[in-house]
Amino acid sequence: MYDFTTLVQSIGNFLHGQFSPGVATALEWTLVILVYLALYAILGLVLVYVERRVCAFFQLRLGPNRVGWAGTAQTVADALKLLLKEPVTVNKADKLLYNLAPFIITLAALTVISLVPFAKGLQAFDINIGLLFIVAVSSLGVVGILLAGWSSNNKYALIGAMRSGAQIVSYELSVGLSLLTMVLLTGTLQLSTIIETQANGWWIFKGHVPAIIAFFLYLTASIAEINRGPFDLPEAESELTAGFHTEYSGLKFAFFFLAEFVNMFTVAAIATTVFLGGWMPFHLGDWAGFNAVMDFVPPILWFFLKVSAVIFLMMWFKWTFPRLRIDQLLKLEWKYLMPLNLMNLVFTAILVYLGWHG
């Protein structure tokens, strides 16, 4: 009922009708870039607001829930504070790398959201190897973090960067393996096809136990991979002031901040796409009436509903659990998550071999 393919195609046809092919392609690219940059900024803004609110509710912080209508003035204050701060540059820092680091992180975060399918036909880069590409590009962000920590010429920043490197490199494995488990079930890496395989039920429901295990493994590992609490060791405030971005201020700090929030959105979007049916509506067996009502809700709304549910879950984790120590963190990955993931993978392979999956 709500198909964006025709809309997108008509925009493309209009551009190609008005201009020469080269110009039309360039215009299309510009349009896509602008849309995604706007999305990046809006996501950051909305998620900052939500984070402040959720955190305030969980920890009884009074301010963010009181300023302005429903705490909206808090976001304005945060943004203004970031814009008006003096951009301090460190004297003995490696200037080039110091300025390059936020750029690399932003680039990695921005590239990954281009693959997220928001609704049918509403996806910028529907590539055959979608999931592999996401894992590949999200592993580039760590370079930015390492550079930021090193070029600041600050002990706290360096320790934060080293921790972050160890953490990201370890937890990438679990993210990849848990997604691989789901690839066994879906039989494809292309994100749009993965969603189509869930037309008769989301994978978390029809994927039996392995899908549920993989969902929780994915969520844990990817929260650790994007350095969010309770795994936010690289920027542990109580021990490292602010970790790898200690020396960054003003807008450069905002880039790190934004990238973290957008990464959170990406993780939630991938979880939604692979496990929770993407933009597919919620169907309940043979209840035709119920299903029809669910179909009436636009898919893009379904997508954002599911994503916000996952994001809320992640914020819930962050503001409830205490931060882990670095040895506990690495032990969790290498001694529990990795073996569990491998066993789950073999289990799923047997299941698929016997033909018991959805």
Next chain:
Amino acid sequence: MEKIIFYILSAVILSLSLMSVLSRKLLRSAVYLFGVLTAIAGFYFLIGYHFLGAVQLTVYAGGIVVLIIFSILLTHDIDHQMPTPDWSRVAVAGALCVAGAVMFVQLLQGSLFSRVEAPEQSDLNTVGNTLLNPGGGGYLLPFEVVSILLLAVMIGAIVIAKQRHSVDDSSPEKQAP
């Protein structure tokens, strides 16, 4: 449009690889190398070899360069700069480079490249079927050999990393009697 992107990518690769060799700061060299490897992945995406591009990004840009950066962070301090080499060394290295380049260009001009109009599309199914096919045109045997090699390397790395502990543990026992 593709031509423009090709030339931009080539310019990026050439200039960054030069900078990576000529830079006197270790970490900057590594970062330029990161740029080169990412741009090469761009080439693969340009000709439609998405799988190879993603593997290039994961293995080289995301894996090897991260390891290089990690080891550099462990070894040197930020002010460290490589010393400027003697002019004689620069001259010898420059002469060798020019000789190599001349030889390379000669070889390239001598050989005949056949022009491919439409490169084979490599979607994941083709890659998987070719890689794991024991029959004709498949690469199952090399694949298995490589995986055994990787397993051996992994076990070797673990043994080397563990050796110090086992020596420490066993040495007091040997001395005790």
